[in-house]
Amino acid sequence: METIEIPNPVMREDCGKPLSGDELLLLKGGRVTELELRLKRCPAFMKTLVWQQGDGTLVPFPSWSILMKRRLEEIYLELCNGVAHLNLHYPSTQNIDPSSNCAYFTAEQAFDVFAAHAAHALYVEFHRLVPWSLTTRPPAELAVLFSSTSYHSIIGKSANTSYPSGIQPGRDFMEAPENNALAEFNGDPRTGFNFLIGKTSTSHTSLLGKNELETLANLTTWMRDNVAHGGSDRTDYHRWLEDRLHPMPGMHVAIANVGCHSASKLMVDLARSVNIPLLHARSQESDATSGHFFNRTHGGLIYGWGGNQPRILWHTDEIYAMTGEPSFPIDSNGNPMSSDQAVRAYFDQRWRTPSQLAQAGFVYNLQTVYPDQGFGMSSRGVYEDRKDYGKMSGYWNKNGSSDLSSLMRLEQHYEICGAFLLDLFCSQILPAQLGIDINQWKGGFSQSQLPPMHTINEYNTRAGIGVNALGGCTVFNQAIVNWNNNRGSNLMQ
Structure with a gap:
């Protein structure tokens, strides 16, 4: 031409x-x-x-x-x-x-x-x-x-794969390799856009914010409140985006078909529909290289990876499939935050910067993983027709049975008064249970080797302030009942 x-x-x-x-x-x-x-x-x-x-x-x-x-x-x-x-x-x-x-x-x-x-x-x-x-x-x-x-x-x-x-x-x-074995399709590109602006959602409420981060914060809490973790053995698998935005038959919530990888793709698809690029990247519990890369990694997301201050959601299950949700953030005066403030506080705790993750013990190491090299050092097997295995975001420092991601989540619950802490407080078992949990999660690390943490007494005090801000344990328990009853209230019509 x-x-x-x-x-x-x-x-x-x-x-x-x-x-x-x-x-x-x-x-x-x-x-x-x-x-x-x-x-x-x-x-x-x-x-x-x-x-x-x-x-x-x-x-x-x-x-x-x-x-x-x-x-x-x-x-x-x-x-x-x-x-x-x-x-x-x-x-x-x-x-x-x-x-x-x-x-x-x-x-x-x-x-x-x-x-x-x-x-x-x-x-x-x-x-x-x-x-x-x-x-x-x-x-x-x-x-x-x-x-x-x-x-x-x-x-x-491939010499062995039949197509x-x-x-x-x-x-x-x-x-694409990050979506390996998902078989989840995208059709009309307006599907996600119309849902996000409220045109086709049951709430008719737009999730678009004033900027990209505000929109991602809205998407994050939407995922928490409307999606549940699925399993690869489901017979009612939803493949198309419009189907993935509907409740699973017999349920009132949508399902991430195969867990964190499906949840990651759902977030990518929705964000992409409003011109917010997200990178679906896999992450690891440790720096292990044994076993196939696809089988030992979680699905996660990265926003702004091409700039100086990316935000990393190391494991997408963290925003919709972990116990101890939702959260009830309080301000510096001990009063409940407004709805908009609470949404942003939840986002800021779950999507971390590289420096925040490093302080918690996560090594941010964004790279493409290739077969038989580095983290791809394992037999190709059924994946021999893959040129690469997609992006990796990093891994956790490991010592024995340590679980630093759970320790980071505990600190996040502290900051945003997560239901996990408030429930332990109202059950009057917080000090004893956290003593057991922290001892388990630290694994082989000594106390001096662990990331900065609050003391059990500080957790207990913080949880008490959070419960009091709500009006007591009875109000808190009813809030959890209400949240569970309202899950799935903003899906596709």
Whole structure:
């Protein structure tokens, strides 16, 4: 395609401004599409808009074929025009290996899903549908939205793997390594967006905040209050995003099909729908390298990993599947925080900075894990067709049976008056139970080697203040009953 010079280029912040007269002439002359004009204004988007072919070749947008560009433009215009149903080639449940629950995609299906979500990200940006802009994001984070490698993975060579009918290595694709064995699909990219703005949720309340962190805080408490931990042996598995946002049959909450990895993907899918890039990264209980990487790691999330102050949720189960929820934060005067303050306090405790995690004993070590190297040192086995095993966020320092993550969670309960502490206080067993728990969780570490912690007496005092702020143990116990009864009250209609 002929290279067109755009007259009077504007600043990146003006990607969504109306087209100029000269640009409209180019558009009407058929020499360039509207989407190309806008991408010319935003070179960072164009550079990260990359399609990976089935043979592994990376093709940046300027080198796409005319048909590929036309398909992206077609979907973009359908989004702009608000068509009811996008005419996409969706993934098929027929392309799931029943023995591994791994999903495969034809090249046509893979490109359509990628193009639809990339077009949606551009549509949200150019029409300023959220209060933040992608123009502030570094390339590594833009790639989560604009690189096809974040949606699926190429199929490597394998001598032993049998693929679903019609799937051909070197041409077609498998699910991304961080989503290995989830087989959870994304269809219309507006599904998550419409849910988050309250259009299709039962509460009709928007979860969009004034900025990205406020929105992530809202998403975090939404997950805590509406989702429960599932298991891979479930027969009522939910695959599509719209299904994953509905209650599981016979239940009043949604289910993360296979636990933390499904929960991580759910958070990624929802955040991506409003142009917040999240990285789904695995983490470890220790620095072990024995056993397969997929089998010994938890699913976690990272926000802002391309900048100087990322936020890490080392294990996504921490926000929806652990005992001792919810929390009842108090302010410096010992009074209950407002609802908005409580949401942010919960988020700040669960999503930690690298320095906060280091103080707690977690080694933040973001890297791609490759077969037979470093943390990928184990037999490839059934994963021999994987080029890599995805991202790893880090691991906990370990000594014997130590569980520093539980000690960190205990400190978090202290800061936000978690129900775990308040329940022990009202049951009048807090000092005795914490004595047992802390002794177990410290493992082989001496007291001087442990991260900074409050004393048992301080925990007891803090829990008492929290209970008093609520109005006593009777009120606290009723609050827990109410919370459990209201779980699942904000899902998809």
